[in-house]
Amino acid sequence: MSSWVGRCLADKLFCFYSLVQFQSIHVTQQIDYFSTVYEDLYKQLGSSGVKNHLSKSIFAIVIGSNDILGYFRSSDLQNKTTPHQYVDSMLLSLKDKLKRLYSFGARKFVIVGIGTIGCCPARRTETKNEKCREEINFWSIKYNIGLISMLQELKSDLKDIHYSYFDTYKVLLDFIQRPATYGFVEVKAACCGLGTLNAEIFCLPIAAYCSNRSDYIFFDRVHPTEAAHRIFVNHIFDGSLQYTFPINVKQLVAI
Template structure:
């Protein structure tokens, strides 16, 4: 019998050609934070939570910074590729009458994600989840104006609604209380899940039926967290918060599946992917899982990935691109694992099964 390491190696290094196929769903609608943003924040005033400058995008076609918090494509791009699209749908704030034509037929989809946002509207200063859903409601109304109500509901029920959020909420809570007791943690989880549930129900009421949810990675092990530890170790409290929040989301989704007619979901575990890579970097093809590729100072994570920052040449050997976000290579591995993988990486079904479900 093959070892767990061998199975993981085979899973993470398998190559899918699905990006060259016809789309398997009508559209993808994306919500969340910088793990999913493909350029919405480019259109916001100020300089916070942006990645529209070098060295971001150095491995994107034509070495173009797009607003993705990556050296190239992000995880949403790879998930979209597995569903038969070229990459993530375009950012909502980039849309014009010319680029909206197919989208307003319920095709391709829209990315509403905004770096810095969270599940809680109090998190960050960018486009809140509540506002992202309002943006989708606007798009839905415009689709319904072109299609009849039955066709609109049919197209949306077959589309995939991706949500990748939660990390910023945990960081914000940690900054306010870096040594929370169990009661404080439970109060935080309850508030977080109450709001997350409301967001999903709001999307359901607007026609969403298939939800692809990405959980929170072990954020205590990202470079910007490690620099807080004298020895550069992972920050245990942050990792405990991630596990607690992920467990609560898992229960919440199961309950919604039981109460919302026709609702189906897959909970993809970026936490499992990143944890396994950190536990055995060599098996996944990495040499560096603690430092950021681009940045400055200790672990290349004290200062950000700015145009004057240094960056590594061997990006395929790094897990992290900047202080928080994975490299394009790591996102590709995560996308494959979540889309095609076992219950370890996505449950109760994987994203492929969610896409192919026609019930």
């Protein structure tokens, strides 16, 4: 789980997220699990009580990166569908999932966009001169644009929905282009791993570990460090419209 999510099982915070591929639980299954939580809450609080509780709860959605990365790792997927069709199907599926959560009583959402995943250490090792894989970044941007549009449509259709969208892509790109501004030194390599850019394995017991992880944007071959996540959190919770819109989480909670 992304570290900023923190207390996902705490009172009034429900999180739906994607993990590294071999550990992931499909979001449909996660919502199925939530349906059992809903049933328990219904028994404890009653109809009006659970409705009030969930209407004030925050539902965090951190998803999409593994889907994009998975597409570009799968020749089978690429033979079956174009990247444009694939991204459209991702957005349609997510919209259905958000509507399902809405049917349970969810009204407040934190939606995290896809970052510059083509620039993570694992993808840089696949290019000449350890550059970003721009095709992956291109479709990440296309997904984020579609996601923003979809959220606006959802807000238009369901007037009592409120959401806060975080532009992970723009923030991560700023880290990469202006690392010193944020206190970073290493842009390309992972703090923990082995091989080229420390990106050939995840952070296993046999991996090499950097001496100062706060110098790094990426902790392992795909995930940002705690230092990067701390900046994410500040933007998400109390940031300006530059990165978090139409409102930040502090404003979302106050509604």
